[in-house]
Amino acid sequence: MNNDFPLLSLTQPEIANRRKDPPRRPELPPEILARRQEIASRLIPRVKNLSRQLQQMSDKERKSTLIKVEHDIPISLSGTGLKSVAESMGKLTLAVLRTDNLEQLETKLDEFGSGALKNGHAPNETLAYLKNIQEGNPKDRLCQVFFEQYETLIQQEWIICEIEMMSLQQGKNQQRQELVEIRSSLQKVFANGIYGNIFEHEEIKGTCRAVVRCTGKIFQRLVEDQEWRTKIFWFDARPEFETFLTIYQNFDIQKLGKFISPPEEAPIVCIVDSGVTVGNPFLQPVVRENLLHSFLRSAPDNPYDEHGHGSGVASLASYYALNGYRDAENEGKVWIASARVLDENNQL
Numbered sequence: 001m002n003n004d005f006p007l008l009s010l011t012q013p014e015i016a017n018r019r020k021d022p023p024r025r026p027e028l029p030p031e032i033l034a035r036r037q038e039i040a041s042r043l044i045p046r047v048k049n050l051s052r053q054l055q056q057m058s059d060k061e062r063k064s065t066l067i068k069v070e071h072d073i074p075i076s077l078s079g080t081g082l083k084s085v086a087e088s089m090g091k092l093t094l095a096v097l098r099t100d101n102l103e104q105l106e107t108k109l110d111e112f113g114s115g116a117l118k119n120g121h122a123p124n125e126t127l128a129y130l131k132n133i134q135e136g137n138p139k140d141r142l143c144q145v146f147f148e149q150y151e152t153l154i155q156q157e158w159i160i161c162e163i164e165m166m167s168l169q170q171g172k173n174q175q176r177q178e179l180v181e182i183r184s185s186l187q188k189v190f191a192n193g194i195y196g197n198i199f200e201h202e203e204i205k206g207t208c209r210a211v212v213r214c215t216g217k218i219f220q221r222l223v224e225d226q227e228w229r230t231k232i233f234w235f236d237a238r239p240e241f242e243t244f245l246t247i248y249q250n251f252d253i254q255k256l257g258k259f260i261s262p263p264e265e266a267p268i269v270c271i272v273d274s275g276v277t278v279g280n281p282f283l284q285p286v287v288r289e290n291l292l293h294s295f296l297r298s299a300p301d302n303p304y305d306e307h308g309h310g311s312g313v314a315s316l317a318s319y320y321a322l323n324g325y326r327d328a329e330n331e332g333k334v335w336i337a338s339a340r341v342l343d344e345n346n347q348l
Contacts, residue, residue, distance in 0.1 A: 027120050032128050039128055040113025044106055046133055051102040053135065062097060064226045066136030069093040075126040080105040085166055085233045086141060094136055096168065096230055105133075138224050145237045154220040158213060163222070164234040165208045175206040182231050183208070189218060211238065251324060253281055260331040261285040262318070268335045269317050273310030275303050275340035280311050283336065286318040291337035298343065306344035314338065 032039075054062055067082060069075070070092055077084055081104035082095040108124045115123035122128075139147060146153060146161070153159055165182050167175035183198065190196035196214030214222070222228045223235065259282060268288065275294065278287050292303035305311045315322075318332040342348060 028125050028128055036122055037113040040109045043130055044109050047102050047106050050133060055101055064229045066229055067095045068134050068136035068140055069095055070132040072129040075129050080108055094140055138229055141234055143236045146235055154216045156216040159216060159219050160213045160238055162209060162211055162236040162238055163232050165231055166233050167206045179203060179208045255326045257327045257329040259285045262332040262335055266334050268337050270337040270339055271310055271314045272339045272341055273313050274307040274342040274346055275305035275310045276314045276338040277305040277311045282315050286332035287336045294340040296343060303338060303340045307346045309346055
């Protein structure tokens with residue numbers, strides 16, 4: 001720091017205000033707000049009917065029952081006596097009962113239909129987007145692919161899928177213990193590898209996602225048996241990735257687009273290696289054939305690659321990486337010269 005170079009003054013950082021107002025809820029469209037009593041009147045009888053069905057069940061049956069909630073956009077189930085356990089595409093929620101009936105949901109709907117507006121908002125107004133509520137089908141826990149292929153899947157010898165388990169207990173330790181017990185029960189069904197395996201699992205916030213392999217019959221049992229309906233809440237197809245070996249086996253140069261020479265003024269890179277094969281379709285557009293030389297005493301007039309290493313290095317140097325998709329064009333970045341110093345065995 002001197003007169004020519006004074007101390008640099010840094011701009012003071014801006015301190016973010018952490019006390020932000022909560023985001024305002026969007027108001028219901030006027031046409032829906034005007035029909036809220038009609039909407040509530042249509043839904044309340046359905047809720048009452050389902051509530052009667054649930055009360056006729058045994059306690060065990062009720063606890064293993066899934067409730068299927070259909071809606072136009074995501075809705076809040078807070079205070080309804082339902083706990084969301086799985087969602088699909090924002091249009092479907094699977095829930096379980098927190099109580100013995102749906103009286104709390106009925107009350108919420110009644111308040112929505114007839115309660116006083118506050119700042120333009122109706123009570124429990126997300127229920128305006130509730131379309132239907134009914135007892136769920138065990139297959140509602142399947143992803144779309146599994147749902148469509150279910151009858152075929154249960155006939156297969158083996159299936160690999162991802163499952164999501166959830167603990168309904170309160171408290172972290174209780175949830176963790178219940179998830180351990182669920183996995184232990186699953187291992188018993190798999191008979192220690194005879195009918196299935198758990199490959200890997202990950203726990204987070206009372207849920208556990210695991211990759212499993214099982215027979216088609218066991219898969220059907222996990223989907224349909226009452227015991228598993230409130231232990232496994234979702235079955236998902238594993239994403240399939242194309243391995244390098246598959247890409248290599250399926251590669252066909254004829255499917256690619258043009259190989260384009262680099263600009264005339266592009267740099268020239270000399271590959272000091274086992275030589276370069278000019279006839280290679282990758283290299284033909286980028287090799288300067290007049291700049292290929294052999295320094296082998298045994299083959300002074302043969303600058304061409306007989307091992308393959310030099311050609312591979314030359315391809316990397318010019319293209320860096322090839323676009324292997326159908327009809328893709330690849331343009332060289334540099335021109336290739338070659339000094340062959342290695343023989344057909346890649347030896348000096």
